[in-house]
Structures are given as structure tokens and as C-alpha cells.
Amino acid sequence: MDQLIQHLINGITIGAFYALVALGYTMVYGVLKLINFAHGDLFMWGAYLGWTVLAGAGALVAKPGPAILAPTFVVAMVSVALIGVLIERVAYRPLRRASRLAPIISALGAAFVLESLARNIWGASYKVYPPEVVPDIEWRIAGDVRIGLAQVAVLAGSLVLMAALYLFVQYTKIGTAMRAVSLDHDTSRLVGVDVDRIIAVVFFIGPALGAAAGVMVGLHYGSFDFTLGWMFGLKAFIAAILGGIGNIPGAVLGGLILGVVESLGAGYWAAQWKDAIAYLLLIVILIVRPRGLLGERVAEKL
Amino acid sequence: MSQIRDRLRALPPAYLYLALGLAAVVLPLFLNDYQVSVGVLAGIYILLGLSLNVIVGYAGLFQLGHAAFYGIGAYTAAILNLHFGIPILLLLPVGALVSGLFAFVISRPILHLRGDYLCIVTIAFGEIFGIALKNDIFGLTGGPNGLSGIARPEILGFAFTQPIHYYYLVLAFVVLTIWLAGRLEHSRLGRAWMYVREDELAAEAMGIDTTRAKLTAFVLGSAWAGLAGVIYASRYRVIAPESFSFIESVIMFCIVVLGGVGSVPGVLVGTAGMVVFPEIVREAKNWRDAWLGAAMILMMVLRPEGLWPSRRARLEIHEEETPAPAPASGD
Numbered sequence: 001m002d003q004l005i006q007h008l009i010n011g012i013t014i015g016a017f018y019a020l021v022a023l024g025y026t027m028v029y030g031v032l033k034l035i036n037f038a039h040g041d042l043f044m045w046g047a048y049l050g051w052t053v054l055a056g057a058g059a060l061v062a063k064p065g066p067a068i069l070a071p072t073f074v075v076a077m078v079s080v081a082l083i084g085v086l087i088e089r090v091a092y093r094p095l096r097r098a099s100r101l102a103p104i105i106s107a108l109g110a111a112f113v114l115e116s117l118a119r120n121i122w123g124a125s126y127k128v129y130p131p132e133v134v135p136d137i138e139w140r141i142a143g144d145v146r147i148g149l150a151q152v153a154v155l156a157g158s159l160v161l162m163a164a165l166y167l168f169v170q171y172t173k174i175g176t177a178m179r180a181v182s183l184d185h186d187t188s189r190l191v192g193v194d195v196d197r198i199i200a201v202v203f204f205i206g207p208a209l210g211a212a213a214g215v216m217v218g219l220h221y222g223s224f225d226f227t228l229g230w231m232f233g234l235k236a237f238i239a240a241i242l243g244g245i246g247n248i249p250g251a252v253l254g255g256l257i258l259g260v261v262e263s264l265g266a267g268y269w270a271a272q273w274k275d276a277i278a279y280l281l282l283i284v285i286l287i288v289r290p291r292g293l294l295g296e297r298v299a300e301k302l
Numbered sequence: 303m304s305q306i307r308d309r310l311r312a313l314p315p316a317y318l319y320l321a322l323g324l325a326a327v328v329l330p331l332f333l334n335d336y337q338v339s340v341g342v343l344a345g346i347y348i349l350l351g352l353s354l355n356v357i358v359g360y361a362g363l364f365q366l367g368h369a370a371f372y373g374i375g376a377y378t379a380a381i382l383n384l385h386f387g388i389p390i391l392l393l394l395p396v397g398a399l400v401s402g403l404f405a406f407v408i409s410r411p412i413l414h415l416r417g418d419y420l421c422i423v424t425i426a427f428g429e430i431f432g433i434a435l436k437n438d439i440f441g442l443t444g445g446p447n448g449l450s451g452i453a454r455p456e457i458l459g460f461a462f463t464q465p466i467h468y469y470y471l472v473l474a475f476v477v478l479t480i481w482l483a484g485r486l487e488h489s490r491l492g493r494a495w496m497y498v499r500e501d502e503l504a505a506e507a508m509g510i511d512t513t514r515a516k517l518t519a520f521v522l523g524s525a526w527a528g529l530a531g532v533i534y535a536s537r538y539r540v541i542a543p544e545s546f547s548f549i550e551s552v553i554m555f556c557i558v559v560l561g562g563v564g565s566v567p568g569v570l571v572g573t574a575g576m577v578v579f580p581e582i583v584r585e586a587k588n589w590r591d592a593w594l595g596a597a598m599i600l601m602m603v604l605r606p607e608g609l610w611p612s613r614r615a616r617l618e619i620h621e622e623e624t625p626a627p628a629p630a631s632g633d
């Protein structure tokens with residue numbers, strides 16, 4: 001029983017990361033109907049930039065406290081968001097009217113560039129997040145179930161970000177415009193929405209959330225390397241499909257379900273097949289319910 | 303560049319192929335072993351590109367897990383050769399058959415999915431295949447280290463030992479495949495594929511069984527990749543999971559799309575760009591992926607129809623720039 005609860009807690013934590021990254025996929029898919037293959041690598045850049053800030057602070061101050069986390073997140077999120085906007089401008093915007101094949105290749109190309117740049121800038125070896133940034137406090141809840149401060153913090157942080165995004169999309173003018181653009185570009189233009197600007201906003205917010213997830217993954221796992229982006233990105237995309245692509249609460253739900261299923265699968269079945277579980281889940285959901293749990297019917301025919 | 307291409311295009315294609323074929327036969331006699339090895343590798347990728355071209359180019363299905371079927375062929379051949387000692391060349395049809403069978407079983411439930419969804423499912427299959435290989439599934443695949451000690455090919459007592467032997471073996475298959483691909487493209491089935499690619503609904507209305515057309519494209523293309531896998535296993539005699547990973551699928555996909563979707567010469571050009579060129583500039587290996595990625599973006603922005611597009615694709619994309627073609631006859 002204790003073990004089950006522990007798996008659930010870990011699964012929800014990882015699921016929250018998936019959810020944050022999935023939001024970027026789902027928002028981009030919503031407005032452009034494009035799988036942004038570069039998104040996983042943007043998330044990874046967030047992890048690297050966060051590490052850079054923390055390592056830099058560690059070189060200046062003897063023992064950076066938790067206060068350093070605020071600038072870490074800001075730097076990582078804003079820089080990655082700007083890279084996201086740049087990629088949209090260079091690699092996707094010229095292809096709005098092209099065939100569906102062209103943006104896929106272009107997105108894969110952007111992913112290649114980001115990954116290769118990261119490997120050349122930061123090297124191929126593992127990067128370790130300084131463990132002393134978050135105080136090492138652990139609570140025992142009921143029996144042998146443990147939860148760390150870092151875990152609570154990242155969970156709370158991602159929930160706040162998701163709630164903020166939801167409110168933004170539902171209740172602000174830009175959010176309303178985003179929803180309009182995801183329904184129909186031309187009609188949005190007719191009612192005065194600057195579609196290009198809204199798409200740029202989406203490519204700012206999505207990668208910013210991804211970068212936040214990147215820093216949190218660094219804090220949670222402690223270490224990572226340049227291969228993090230692809231695998232994690234793919235799984236987050238699976239989470240987005242699971243919940244129903246284009247649907248923001250769906251991405252959160254999908255992320256949490258994927259995290260929990262993976263954690264239970266790894267715990268009770270076989271850890272080395274953990275990654276296969278996610279892919280299997282994807283295939284099953286696309287065969288059985290292609291629209292996802294909360295989505296509209298889009299996956300089959302136009 | 304484009305002028306040269308137009309000039310070349312004006313020639314009957316037979317001359318072009320004859321000249322290319324002659325060069326492909328004679329040139330390796332003057333090259334060193336390393337260069338010939340690159341030629342062998344390029345030949346294998348041409349086979350893969352042509353096989354994927356059937357799926358992506360002709361039928362318009364986004365397949366980003368092609369490396370899995372390449373791997374199924376290679377592993378089938380390796381396992382049967384190592385356990386039962388069956389000569390590797392006899393396993394060519396077996397590898398193709400097993401790959402085709404897998405493709406049939408896997409693709410049947412997913413073919414109705416739309417473009418990029420299909421793409422993501424094929425990625426998932428590719429990844430599952432890779433994970434299965436690494437986990438030494440059924441104790442057959444040898445885990446992360448793969449399988450080694452695969453026998454050399456032999457024909458009537460002649461053993462393949464030098465790179466140049468393999469080169470001519472691969473060349474024979476490349477020539478055969480190019481010929482087959484040309485025949486297939488203009489066959490009833492090939493025209494059905496292109497109809498499905500251009501407008502599935504209209505194709506269905508004209509009485510084409512679209513599911514069946516897509517299924518045949520998927521199975522044929524995958525089977526041919528399986529064949530290429532057997533050749534790969536016989537050439538390197540060691541196979542490991544990395545050779546069939548996602549990045550390989552991407553390279554194959556790019557060979558088809560960068561060269562020009564649905565175009566046989568496009569596959570040759572695409573292979574030169576994706577496989578031979580990076581091999582030449584190996585010193586810059588660390589930056590290779592960055593250049594490759596930048597080239598992919600640039601290519602899609604500037605020349606989305608590919609370097610050597612099929613006539614049809616070129617007309618579609620640059621409709622207003624080219625003079626109206628003569629009424630097509632019998633095509």
C-alpha cells in the first residue's frame with residue numbers, strides 16, 4: 001500500500017512535468033496544426049540555461065540559497081521563449097501555406113539545430129544541478145511514504161503555472177484571440193485579430209512553460225544530458241494527444257495520467273520497459289479514441 | 303544549377319541513367335577501399351530511400367519509423383544465420399517477407415489516421431522496436447551490444463570479402479530497385495497511390511479501395527526496407543540497435559523529401575546530400591547535425607518541392623511559372 005502511494009506521488013510529479021511541456025505542444029497544434037518537434041529541445045534548453053545560471057551563481061557566491069531560483073527561472077523562461085519566437089519566425093512562418101510535409105521537415109530541422117548547438121555549447125557529458133539550492137527536507141506521510149521539499153515545490157510551481165495559463169487563455173483579450181485563431185485563421189482576421197502576432201505569443205508562452213519544466217526536471221532529477229529533449233518531448237506530445245490535442249485541460253490530464261501509468265508500470269512491471277509503456281499507450285489511444293480524452297474529433301480525416 | 307537540370311531533363315531519362323550507371327560501374331575501380339565503403343553505404347541508403355519513397359512519395363503516408371522495418375530485416379537475417387546457419391543471401395527474401403508481415407500487422411489498424419498523427423504513431427513503433435532490441439526481447443536480439451559474427455555472403459563458392467564485392471552486390475540491387483520503382487510508379491497500383499495521395503476522398507469516389515492501396519504501399523515499402531536490412535547485416539556482419547534508431551528514420555525521411563517527394567532521381571540526390579556529403583566532411587562531425595538541420599529548414603523555405611522533384615510535384619508548386627505541359631498521354 002505504501003509502495004502504491006509512493007508510486008502515485010512520483011508519477012504525479014513527473015506527470016506535472018509532462019503536462020507543462022505538453023501545454024506547449026497542444027497550444028502550437030491548436031493555432032498552427034503543426035507538431036512542433038523542436039519543443040522538446042526547447043525544454044532541454046531550459047534545463048541547460050537554468051543549470052548555467054545556477055553554476056554561474058555558484059561560482060560567484062559560496063552557497064547560493066533558494067533565492068537564486070527566481071532569477072534562474074526568469075532567465076531560462078525568457079531566453080527560451082525568445083528562441084521559440086525566433087524559430088517560429090524563421091522556420092514555420094514562411095511555410096504557412098506550404099504542404100503539410102514541409103513544416104514537419106522544418107520542425108525536425110529546428111530540433112536538429114537546437115540539439116546540436118546544445119551539445120556543442122555545453123558538451124556531451126552529464127550536467128549536475130547543484131543539490132544544495134533546495135534545502136534537503138523530507139516529510140514522511142503515513143508509513144513509509146516520503147515526499148521531499150523539492151518535489152512539493154516543483155509540483156506547486158507547475159500547478160500555479162498551469163492555472164495561470166488557463167486563466168490567461170480563458171479571461172484575457174489575447175487569450176480569447178488565441179482561441180479564435182485556433183478555430184479559424186481567416187475568420188479571426190476578419191474580426192480584427194492580428195493572427196501573426198497571436199501565433200508569436202503562443203510561441204512565446206509555450207516554450208516559456210517548457211523551459212520552466214526544464215529547470216524543474218533539473219532540480220528534481222539532479223542531472224541530465226543533451227538527449228533529454230527528444231525522449232521527454234515525445235512523451236509530452238503523447239500526453240497532449242492522450243488528453244486531446246489543442247485542449248489545455250486535456251494536456252494537463254494527459255500528462256498526469258501518463259506520469260502515473262509510467263510510474264506504476266515501472267514499479268510493478270518492468271523498469272526497462274518504462275518508455276515502451278508510453279508509446280503503447282499512444283498507439284492504443286489513437287486506435288481506440290483518436291480524439292483523446294477531452295478532445296474534438298480531428299485525428300482521422302480532414 | 304537549375305539550367306543544368308533543365309538541360310539534363312530535356313534528355314531522354316534513359317541516357318541519364320545509362321551515364322550514371324556506367325559511372326557507377328567504372329568509378330569504384332579507381333577509388334580506395336574507404337571510398338568504396340562509402341559507396342556501399344550510399345547504395346544501402348538509396349535502397350532505403352526508394353523503399354520509403356513508395357510509402358511517403360507515392361502514397362503520401364508520413365512514415366517516420368522506417369528504420370524499424372530495416373532493422374526487422376537485418377535482425378531476422380542475423381538470427382536465422384547465427385542459429386541455423388542459413389546462408390545470408392538466401393535470407394534476402396525471408397527478411398523482406400518478415401518485414402512485410404510486420405508492416406501488415408502493424409499498419410492495418412493505424413492507416414486511417416491523418417497525416418501527422420500517422421507520423422507520430424510510426425515514431426512510436428520505431429521507438430518500441432528500439433526498446434525491444436535493447437531489452438534483448440525473447441533472448442534473441444543480444445541487447446544493446448546487438449549480434450555479431452554474421453556469415454559473409456557467398457555465391458557458388460565466391461566469397462564476398464572486399465568492399466568492392468559488396469559494392470557490386472548493392473549496385474545490382476539498386477539498379478533492380480530503380481527499375482522496379484519506375485515500373486511501379488506507372489502501374490495501375492502506382493497511379494492509385496498518387497490519386498490517394500492527392501485526394502483521398504476523390505480516389506475513393508472513383509472506386510479505388512484506398513485502405514488497400516495504402517496498405518500495399520506500406521507493406522511493399524517495408525518489405526523492401528527489410529531486404530536492405532539483410533544486405534546491411536551481411537555487409538557489416540555486426541548489428542546493434544543504434545543502427546536502426548529514430549535518427550536513421552529521419553535520415554531516410556529527409557532523403558525522400560529533400561530530393562523531391564515521389565522522385566527516383568530525387569532519392570539519389572537526397573542520398574548524396576544526407577549520407578555521402580556528411581561522410582566527406584567528417585571532420586566537422588560535431589556540427590554536422592546543426593548544418594543538416596539548418597539545411598532542412600532552408601530547403602523547405604526556399605525549395606519545398608525538393609532538389610530534383612518529380613515533374614508532377616514541380617508543376618503543382620510552380621504552376622504559374624512553367625509553360626502549360628502538353629496534354630499527358632497514357633500517363
